[in-house]
Amino acid sequence: MTSGGDGFDVRTYAAGLHAGTVLPAHAHGWGQLIFAASGVMQVITEDAAWTVPPTRAIWAPAGVRHAIVARGEVAMRTLYIDRPRADPLPAQPRVIAVAPLLRELILHILSVGMLTPDRPEHDRLAGLLVDLLLAARTEDLALPLPRDPRALRLAEAWRESPADARDLAEAARAAGASLRTLQRLFPRETGLTLEAWRQKARLVHAVVRLSAGASVTEAALDCGYQSQAAFSEAFVRQFGVSPGRFKR
Template sequence: MMHFQTDNLTQNLVALAHHYDHGDCEPLHTHTTTQLLHTISGVLRIDTPSGSWVVPPGRGLWIPAGIEHSLQATGSVEVRTLFLDPLARADLPGECGVFSVSPLLRELIVAAVDIPNQVKPGSRDERLVELILDELRSLPLLGFHVPVARDKSLHQLCDTITQRIDHPWSISDAAQLLNVSERTVSRKFHQQLGLNFGEWLRRQRLLRSMELLAAGHSVIEAALAVGYESPGAFSQVFKSRVGLSPTEYLQTPASDVDLGTPAPAS
């Protein structure tokens, strides 16, 4: 939703409901406001100069004011968005991140859609806005993020791997493509991406598999498409990160999705 690109909020918060059809895109843009995207159904992919995020049902994405980003929808996507005054609270998060939407926050976001553009002081609507802002002060950010490399050669390597994500990539393959040692590859990933090669690859595969499942692919198709030799191995990794098996993820109604915190990387 490309609102508030040049204009400013006249109050602390505005909430909107929106629908995206499969394949809908929004080009790179920024907002004068902080934005919270809460996905009810379908999957959103958000790309910024520093990384990519996938927002499955039951999750939210926090985008601070001024962060350039683009959007792509996978599946039929229902989303609730909050546009917030960046100065509404001094301790709101200052970086992009996917987070788990608690049942309380989910209901508050849904209720906020009916709040009028002009909130009366002392009203129930004002108290709802204040409660939402309090709930947003400490969001549990999750590892559904794939950072982007600044170095040209590493960026090209990541693009090559992403375009052939079904290949059984190893750090040895990466070293050969860059014509450097495995140790150098490992150092580059840690320095520029803050992740080791294996963790970066797992996240890239996880995000792509979420998009494929949301687009209607079967578990077997998604597993093979992102480089797993068997649906069982794929399901094990998927469940350790998402909290549900791929089959449960496909079958769970959007209103019931509460994914919890991903397990630490193996």
């Protein structure tokens, strides 16, 4: 296989990000696998906010503008994959589960530094990486973002405070719009009703808390659920697995 660019199939980058660090919106000519060995990141594209806990990674294809926000101390580990090696990978961003083998492979490639197809052992590693990425389970940890400033203001408020207990009308007024206006805007601009968007924001936050070691009860309370049973039922509907099993 021949490589484009500078002769490497895969380049690597590792960095420690302090809580609150923001890497402004940018794009790469290479596809980017963004993984946190520890900590939680949010990757913000023009259309969505993607949450990336330590057991997950996001694939950002070449050319996709994105910003990265560190939610706490983050050990960011990134692989850049060039064409044509990256050609089989998805053309849209997605969050994938990082199984133990994929995690160890990512860390091993980082220790190597760069992979060039001219070296057979590097070529095999790059091929295995792509195979594992293609086989990885995808997960819906993206929150579609509205474009209307009032709707976006409310979406950002719920992302920052998922346990916000205000009723919908009060939250809408604080965002500068009527409840009816926002109930019209959210489905049109995000594909989710206002109520469904808030619930998904809460459940995505629960994934972060569970990944960080919180108990199911702690995660439920932290994202605004007073009943663990209701929380577990909503979690299963959203992710197809119970919060206890997800945690394990």
